[in-house]
Amino acid sequence: MRSSFSVFILASVAVIGLSGCVGAAVGVGAAAGVAAAREGGFQKSLTDESIRLTISDLWFQRSTEMFRKLDLTVNQGRVLITGVVQKPEDRVEAVRLAWQARGVKQVINEVRVGDEKSIQTIAQDNWISAELRTRLTFDQDVQSINYSIETVQGTVFMMGVAQNQAELDRAIRIARRIKGVKEVVSYVKLVGEPIPNERAQARAQLQTGAMPSSSQSVGQSLPPLSDSDRVMAPMGAAAPNVPAAVESQTLPP
Numbered sequence: 001m002r003s004s005f006s007v008f009i010l011a012s013v014a015v016i017g018l019s020g021c022v023g024a025a026v027g028v029g030a031a032a033g034v035a036a037a038r039e040g041g042f043q044k045s046l047t048d049e050s051i052r053l054t055i056s057d058l059w060f061q062r063s064t065e066m067f068r069k070l071d072l073t074v075n076q077g078r079v080l081i082t083g084v085v086q087k088p089e090d091r092v093e094a095v096r097l098a099w100q101a102r103g104v105k106q107v108i109n110e111v112r113v114g115d116e117k118s119i120q121t122i123a124q125d126n127w128i129s130a131e132l133r134t135r136l137t138f139d140q141d142v143q144s145i146n147y148s149i150e151t152v153q154g155t156v157f158m159m160g161v162a163q164n165q166a167e168l169d170r171a172i173r174i175a176r177r178i179k180g181v182k183e184v185v186s187y188v189k190l191v192g193e194p195i196p197n198e199r200a201q202a203r204a205q206l207q208t209g210a211m212p213s214s215s216q217s218v219g220q221s222l223p224p225l226s227d228s229d230r231v232m233a234p235m236g237a238a239a240p241n242v243p244a245a246v247e248s249q250t251l252p253p
Helices: 004-019 024-037 041-062 064-069 088-098 117-137 166-174 197-206
Strands: 070-075 078-087 105-115 147-152 155-163 182-189 220-222
Touching: 041 064, 041 070, 041 088, 064 070, 064 078, 070 088, 070 147, 070 155, 078 088, 078 147, 078 155, 088 105, 117 147, 117 155, 117 166, 155 166, 166 182
Parallel strands: 078 105, 155 182
Antiparallel strands: 070 078, 147 155, 182 220
16 A cells, blocks of 8 residues: 555656646646657656656655655666665665666666765755756757756766767766866767666576676766866777766666
């Protein structure tokens, strides 16, 4: 009963968020248009939303604190988890639960362990995300609809699909110019670039007797640089002097 109730609440919030203040019918229609315009179309957007709701419900059942402190972004089966928790085991548990959702291909763990964010820090992070979203929306050279943004303690995490490397470079550069941004971590893939199915890979390794390795997808970690500096290579390509984002050590089931 608790699970069904929380799913109902989450679904209701999702519908309200999609509908906006113009009206439910208009809002849902607009949301459908937005979903259809994204790479993968409406069906993949529905699958991503189902994954998001399932993981959110699992977190809620496990701990209301986990549900409250963590943020979730899903794009074509890729799950990005951000936020701050006080216990390392909560970080591991959040990733383990994320793998339980059907359709998950990859889990990117950017959860930090430390003191809870202050109200001032949360407000600053929200402002950075909103400012970046606004700037991308009004930039004619960036298809902002394909980007998801999360900010944690001044670090901006970007996820989604870029039409080409030039667009991705531009989006990252815009993010780095916003006041208060300490670092930009990109998990944006280029259009047409395949998404690694880590769940399938892990199962194949187990069936063949090979030792499964932990998730090690590359994230581009980009500290603020001068305007003359060039942004790095596409996601997954080797990039000098760029630390890879720390990933989960929890294997998919």
